[in-house]
Amino acid sequence: MTTNAKPQTLAQKLIARASGRPAVAPGEIVTCQVDLAMFHDSSGPRRLKPMLAELGAEIWDKRKVVLVIDHYVPEVDEESRRIVRIARDWAREQQLPHVYDGQGICHVVVPQHGHIRPGMFCVGGDSHSLTGGAFGSYMFGIGTTEMLGVLVTGELWVRVPQTIFMRWSGRLAYGVTAKDMMLSMIGRYGMNGGHYQAVEFCGEAVSALSMNERMTLANMSAELGAQVGLIAPDDETRSWLWQAGAQDIEVEPWHSDEDAAGIRHNFDASTLAPQIALPHSPAHARDVDDIEPTPVQLAYIGACTGAKLDDLRAAARVLAGYHVDKRVRLLVAPASVRDREAAEREGILRRLQEAGAELLPSACGMCAGYGGTVPENSTVIASIARNFKGRMGPTSAQVFLASPYTVAASALRGRITDPREVLWDGESEGAR
Amino acid sequence: MDSAATPISGLLQRGRRTQAAATQQPGRRVWRLGADVDTDTLAPGAWMKYSVEVIAQHCLESSLPQFALDVRAGDVIVAGPNFGIGSSREQAASALVHLGIAAVIAPSFGGLFFRNAFNVGLLLLTCRDAEAIAANERIEFDLQQGQVRCVVDAAGRELGDRAPQLACEPIAEFLLDMVRAGGLLPQLKHRLQPPTRL
Numbered sequence: 001m002t003t004n005a006k007p008q009t010l011a012q013k014l015i016a017r018a019s020g021r022p023a024v025a026p027g028e029i030v031t032c033q034v035d036l037a038m039f040h041d042s043s044g045p046r047r048l049k050p051m052l053a054e055l056g057a058e059i060w061d062k063r064k065v066v067l068v069i070d071h072y073v074p075e076v077d078e079e080s081r082r083i084v085r086i087a088r089d090w091a092r093e094q095q096l097p098h099v100y101d102g103q104g105i106c107h108v109v110v111p112q113h114g115h116i117r118p119g120m121f122c123v124g125g126d127s128h129s130l131t132g133g134a135f136g137s138y139m140f141g142i143g144t145t146e147m148l149g150v151l152v153t154g155e156l157w158v159r160v161p162q163t164i165f166m167r168w169s170g171r172l173a174y175g176v177t178a179k180d181m182m183l184s185m186i187g188r189y190g191m192n193g194g195h196y197q198a199v200e201f202c203g204e205a206v207s208a209l210s211m212n213e214r215m216t217l218a219n220m221s222a223e224l225g226a227q228v229g230l231i232a233p234d235d236e237t238r239s240w241l242w243q244a245g246a247q248d249i250e251v252e253p254w255h256s257d258e259d260a261a262g263i264r265h266n267f268d269a270s271t272l273a274p275q276i277a278l279p280h281s282p283a284h285a286r287d288v289d290d291i292e293p294t295p296v297q298l299a300y301i302g303a304c305t306g307a308k309l310d311d312l313r314a315a316a317r318v319l320a321g322y323h324v325d326k327r328v329r330l331l332v333a334p335a336s337v338r339d340r341e342a343a344e345r346e347g348i349l350r351r352l353q354e355a356g357a358e359l360l361p362s363a364c365g366m367c368a369g370y371g372g373t374v375p376e377n378s379t380v381i382a383s384i385a386r387n388f389k390g391r392m393g394p395t396s397a398q399v400f401l402a403s404p405y406t407v408a409a410s411a412l413r414g415r416i417t418d419p420r421e422v423l424w425d426g427e428s429e430g431a432r
Numbered sequence: 433m434d435s436a437a438t439p440i441s442g443l444l445q446r447g448r449r450t451q452a453a454a455t456q457q458p459g460r461r462v463w464r465l466g467a468d469v470d471t472d473t474l475a476p477g478a479w480m481k482y483s484v485e486v487i488a489q490h491c492l493e494s495s496l497p498q499f500a501l502d503v504r505a506g507d508v509i510v511a512g513p514n515f516g517i518g519s520s521r522e523q524a525a526s527a528l529v530h531l532g533i534a535a536v537i538a539p540s541f542g543g544l545f546f547r548n549a550f551n552v553g554l555l556l557l558t559c560r561d562a563e564a565i566a567a568n569e570r571i572e573f574d575l576q577q578g579q580v581r582c583v584v585d586a587a588g589r590e591l592g593d594r595a596p597q598l599a600c601e602p603i604a605e606f607l608l609d610m611v612r613a614g615g616l617l618p619q620l621k622h623r624l625q626p627p628t629r630l
Contacts, residue, residue: 054621369476
């Protein structure tokens with residue numbers, strides 16, 4: 001068949017495999033076999049349990065299910081205690097083999113424990129499930145009712161997407177990160193600019209990124225309105241996953257054919273400035289030095305997208321040996337316990353604390369408005385993914401989004417600050 | 433018989449409220465919203481730990497404080513582009529179902545919200561010219577024709593044959609079936625527990 005010989009995108013190859021077809025075409029609706037279903041205490045047991053009971057159905061394959069308790073921990077009130085208790089009791093009843101309780105945020109914990117590999121078709125009960133795309137897996141978020149469908153059938157429909165290739169040439173300057181790349185793309189194309197199609201990040205600047213940074217790109221493809229945010233796996237992926245304990249890692253087949261059809265956008269990483277998204281949308285992004293010096297009262301380094309080990313390292317590079325401005329409260333919630341422990345071993349946590357940072361538990365916390373206290377009428381700068389009005393709590397809060405470098409630099413100065421003003425030149429990176 | 437021709441209103445009266453004081457005028461009442469209505473506005477995070485009944489009382493409160501109090505079963509929401517962008521929380525859609533919203537009509541939707549809406553039985557109509565509909569107009573929709581019609585204008589005049597018609601994108605039949613069934617859960621129930629013959 002001639003159609004089979006057509007060049008395919010990575011997204012097409014992943015869906016073809018999951019749907020058991022030699023090839024698929026954009027626009028086709030196909031049914032895929034799910035390799036991994038991940039959910040958390042908020043989207044998961046408290047709502048899945050009664051629906052499964054109503055159906056009288058069993059989970060199709062418990063080995064393919066991962067439960068992460070990350071939203072309502074640590075429990076702060078009766079309702080959160082109830083939600084977490086339901087999750088724990090249900091995990092025991094069901095004898096789920098893969099449960100991570102209080103270990104950090106699902107999007108970071110699940111790959112860190114080797115559950116995601118290139119070539120897989122995965123779903124998560126959370127919009128930032130796209131993070132799995134950093135490992136060359138077709139992973140995206142679904143709602144709880146759809147998760148119920150997956151749990152009882154092991155299947156899911158998908159409309160084969162077009163691919164939008166975001167090719168980044170050159171190298172990022174010191175102090176500029178994957179978060180800045182994402183904010184600039186979201187600012188340019190808008191929060192639905194991905195049209196629920198596949199976005200694939202490629203080019204020299206993407207290949208040069210660490211896995212943590214690639215996860216940030218894939219993660220915030222959600223804010224670009226993409227169904228998935230993919231990065232073709234390579235040796236970096238293989239070695240990171242091997243260290244995480246993943247077995248049978250195959251990277252070779254999982255890349256777009258050179259002449260595969262798609263929409264192509266080109267960017268130069270070397271000219272990208274640190275970005276800031278103004279309230280109340282990630283799409284309000286611009287160069288940080290384009291805005292007025294804005295005083296901040298709260299700086300937050302947290303969330304799946306902004307508190308992985310590399311993010312903590314970035315903050316420490318800015319803050320080591322200094323103290324945050326006395327008008328600013330700096331809160332740091334490492335994305336996972338593993339990241340927290342690694343940061344502790346590297347001396348990063350100590351440096352952050354000496355700079356005045358208060359450490360919070362490794363959980364979704366303030367990003368989702370579930371924990372912590374954002375004062376009314378405060379100005380906040382945060383390394384999180386979204387600054388919708390009221391998301392972090394009070395609707396009166398003005399939340400700016402930026403990279404951990406920019407958040408740390410702003411905490412240091414007490415106002416929104418370009419991190420390049422406070423970072424030594426790139427040479428000092430190794431010295432710190 | 434093509435069931436797409438069945439008025440969907442009958443299926444969408446599941447909301448807690450009933451159409452009290454039925455209006456004399458034809459068509460449906462319109463709640464008019466702007467662009468980029470996100471899931472955190474539809475289902476605010478602070479209320480996410482509670483049931484959908486509670487969340488629904490706070491639906492859209494940051495942009496339309498009166499919405500949850502005044503909405504009636506059968507009303508429709510007409511919005512700008514990118515309705516439902518944001519999180520995977522399907523309560524954003526089920527809160528609208530709970531309040532009796534018959535359909536959301538917008539030029540585009542967040543992709544995840546689109547899936548969730550049909551999964552919980554909420555009809556979404558993708559209508560390029562949705563923003564031409566004004567707040568005080570009354571509309572009807574016809575799924576078979578893939579059309580929205582403005583049957584009463586903003587001044588309260590019935591338009592009859594002069595009603596402007598706006599085209600909607602076709603919806604896959606399996607998604608329409610899902611809405612007719614009341615969502616994926618009733619469909620799964622039917623599949624796993626076929627009704628016993630008497």
